[in-house]
Amino acid sequence: MLLLVDLDGVVYRGAEAVPGVAGVLTRRAAKGDKVMYVTNNSRWHRADYRTRLEGHGVPLGEGWDSVVTAARAAAVLLAERDPKPRVAMVFGGPGLARELREVGIRTVRPTPFGLAAAPDVLAVGVDFRLTYARLTTAVEAVRRGALFVATNRDPIYPGADGQLMAGAGAMVAAVAAAAMKEPDLVVGKPEPRLFEAAADAAGMPLNDAIVIGDGLTTDIRAANRVGARSVLMLTGVTTEADLARFPDIKPTRVAHNAKELEKALAELSA
Numbered sequence: 001m002l003l004l005v006d007l008d009g010v011v012y013r014g015a016e017a018v019p020g021v022a023g024v025l026t027r028r029a030a031k032g033d034k035v036m037y038v039t040n041n042s043r044w045h046r047a048d049y050r051t052r053l054e055g056h057g058v059p060l061g062e063g064w065d066s067v068v069t070a071a072r073a074a075a076v077l078l079a080e081r082d083p084k085p086r087v088a089m090v091f092g093g094p095g096l097a098r099e100l101r102e103v104g105i106r107t108v109r110p111t112p113f114g115l116a117a118a119p120d121v122l123a124v125g126v127d128f129r130l131t132y133a134r135l136t137t138a139v140e141a142v143r144r145g146a147l148f149v150a151t152n153r154d155p156i157y158p159g160a161d162g163q164l165m166a167g168a169g170a171m172v173a174a175v176a177a178a179a180m181k182e183p184d185l186v187v188g189k190p191e192p193r194l195f196e197a198a199a200d201a202a203g204m205p206l207n208d209a210i211v212i213g214d215g216l217t218t219d220i221r222a223a224n225r226v227g228a229r230s231v232l233m234l235t236g237v238t239t240e241a242d243l244a245r246f247p248d249i250k251p252t253r254v255a256h257n258a259k260e261l262e263k264a265l266a267e268l269s270a
């Protein structure tokens with residue numbers, strides 16, 4: 001089976017590992033499952049996640065290809081376009097810029113110099129250097145015809161100390177409001193493209209995949225959209241009360257902890 005594993009709230013919470021999950025994934029990998037890590041985050045490069053995941057003892061293949069971030073998926077999707085974009089303005093983090101460069105797209109910053117390079121794409125992720133000038137320049141790129149690409153629309157995400165941080169979706173919303181235009185392409189969950197990119201990278205079909213995620217309106221909704229089965233982990237952002245609040249979003253199984261996850265995966269693979 002192909003396991004599409006969300007990171008925050010499933011493998012770790014901030015710096016802390018979710019107890020037992022690394023062991024479950026290691027045993028599944030030993031049984032022949034392909035484990036891919038899929039995150040809406042676009043701030044870091046896959047290599048940075050690999051380093052972090054090594055510290056948690058989860059199974060990783062060779063290289064970086066078992067990690068698919070919204071930044072990597074955006075880069076792959078853009079590289080497949082005809083014509084392929086030449087220049088992307090990056091209103092986001094360093095990982096997003098590096099992923100775009102690695103598929104052969106030149107990147108520029110949201111500055112007047114960047115705008116002068118006539119970017120074909122505005123790529124938006126969490127931008128820790130957000131300023132009024134950067135926002136205004138990013139909006140101008142869209143107004144001049146750049147393809148408006150959102151890595152994800154998450155309004156918030158949990159920070160290291162439990163504080164809620166403004167997510168990429170807040171930056172996407174700011175650009176959309178000022179440009180008076182919705183994004184042309186949204187990559188991250190609950191849109192299907194991130195899971196599609198991960199299945200492509202694994203060389204396996206999505207109808208054989210099991211999504212393991214803690215986000216009902218992101219991970220599980222995306223799983224339902226692509227026809228994958230899913231295990232909702234109650235180890236992160238979703239509570240039992242949320243399950244009742246969104247009766248139309250149905251995970252295949254619900255697990256409170258790693259032990260229940262292992263049982264669910266054993267049943268689903270039978």
Ligand SMILES: [Mg+2]
Pocket residue numbers: 006007008009010213214215236
């Ligand atoms: Mg999560």
